[in-house]
Amino acid sequence: MPFEQVNSKVVRARVGPASPVLARRGAMLGYSGQVTFRPVHGQGRGIGGMVGAAMSGESNPMMATEGQGEVLYGYKGLHVTVLELDGGAPLVCEADRLLVHDAALQTSVQFLGSGGIKQAIGGAMTGQGLFTTNVHGRGSVALLSHGGAFPLQLSGTQVGVDPQAYVGHVGQLTVDLAAKVGLRDVVGRGSGEAFQLRISGYGTVYVQASEQKF
Amino acid sequence: MTYPPGTPYGEPQPGPYGGQPQPGYGQPPPGYGQPPQPGYGQPPPGYGPPPPAPTGTTLNPHTLPDDDNVNPYVFCVSLAGDWFMSKGAMLAYYGDVRFEAVTEYTSVQAWVAARFSSPVYVQDWVVATGRGKVLIGDRGFDLNAYDLDAGNLTIKANNLCAFSPQLELKQSIVPGFVTLIGTGKFIASSNGPVIFVEPPFRADPDALLGWADCPSPSVHHDAQWMTQNIRGMISGALGRASGEERQYDFTGSGTILLQSSEVAREDPAVLRLVESQTQLLTNAQAGSLGQRLVARAQQQQH
């Protein structure tokens, strides 16, 4: 069931016996009808997902919403972007960007980037999410962003994205993590290593107008 | 009672990003193979005509609206007499306007005390007096004006920005909320546009902005959530209070106002409110409460 975008910061989900949803904990704003909430632990299905989540810190406390009714979701005034997945390419994003999604969608944790283990460690230390969440299947998903996510369409082209501003992507895209030498000078004082995500291929990249992570 | 918000500034932006391009520069030049992005381009419906000047619409006392929104986040009060305003809500003003603390005013003007019957909040408010145009805003939140016609509306005290002196302010029995009674106008902020729903409805306390005409809410505890969470805690995962275990339950008929849950802002009145209630405690009880609070503060430091 597609989510209804109430305004730029709130979505409404219609929950039925056959269509429960999974949402970030603390994101329920209010509801009508006979609806219950149940905390779920761990991310994704299968051992790989769980281990990956534990290792990467990509485990995001979620909850299942079941029953029959309408539920409003939003989180701390962050902007919400609703995407419809068609069962093709998965949505790749960081776990804490997920506000709510159809429970029928599967999530798993993926290692992002091909820069080798040394860079991976560097990235982990700077707090950049090198592990991301894949959302597979057919259904609705609502993503959080600070100030709204704008799409960049790629058709065989390449785009560089600040990891802090990266929200997610859908499509046949490859993501490389590159230490941007020039940027390192720029960010310099206090900001630590500057990495850039180099994304190329065919698809859509979602970027937020802010460097604020949450 | 009327609720003007929603349509004119409700920013119903269905697109992933409500682009409102600045006029005056035409289209970005072609040349980088960038197709026009969906969601960009169309100004969201409901906004007025696009500003003509590159520095936004040029406004002066004559072109500023009378008691209406300048944009979704700024309201212009056409002052001729007195208004109550939250301290810090003033962005700018034209004309001859004085601001005086409500505390100072009450001693001189008896009507102020009669209107503003909330000692807990009195320190956070001023009386604006004079003639002019006063622009008010609140943390960049959406602002809405509400017209009460012999009605009453209860609203989160932190979100109330200003009200006309014809209205009376009283503390609600729900902590952190105030009730406005009478006939007049008030301005309140919300994180994102206000969402109006009708009972029966259960609202997260952080998302609740206010309610009108319906009875005060009761607190609903989600039994399933509690048991599940306790089980979760036993199995090793950390149980966190996230709001899902407790909601305000509205019944009867009326209107409930919701906003996107906000980052908690310190409400100075809450401290005063709680402190005044500690008078109910015996000395021994007060001492043990003090110890617990110290322990909590130390825990949170780590």
Add this chain to the structure above:
Amino acid sequence: MALLTAHKRVLHADLQGDRIRAASGSMVAVEGTVDFKNAGMGGGGGMRAALKRAVAGESLSLMDCTGHGRVYLARDAMDVLVVDLAGDTLTVESEHVLAHTEQLRLDVQFAGLRGVTSGQGLATTTVTGHGQVALVSEGPVMALEVAPGQDLVVDPDAYVGSRGQLSMNLVSGVSWKSLVGEGSGEPFSLRFTGHGLVLVQSSER
């Protein structure tokens, strides 16, 4: 010619082999071939301006963006506004500068004592020349007209910048003093007189 276009909360900077200056760390995405290089403090006005800036506490760290392509610039999801300058001067609080085209000159102007109390630093930044400057603000900027007999009083935290022949004074009347010491509020305000435009943002944060 480099072109700056505001798209609500994102600035598109289209480069055609030329250069713009942008606030350090404000790049959120980039298409094409663009190099980023630290332009140091101040970004213009030379050593003397940088020194003045350091003394004044008006800090503005800029980077050079050079090449071909489009740079997406943003800061904290703030609204973006592009101002065209044709030889005139824009006075602006440095924290609101997001980017500017190469031909513009940034300099520091001492606000004197009246700046001390506003909490915005001792000095303000002036932008002069022919070109474009992009500003960020909490919510859309309102351009409020000031004319003789039409003074404007502004909360220092809502003040973004100004254009024209204006003079700024501090208002701290008796009524204001009574508010000091009672927590937040606006103990001081800025009164603008003269002829010009004052840019005000939608938040007093």
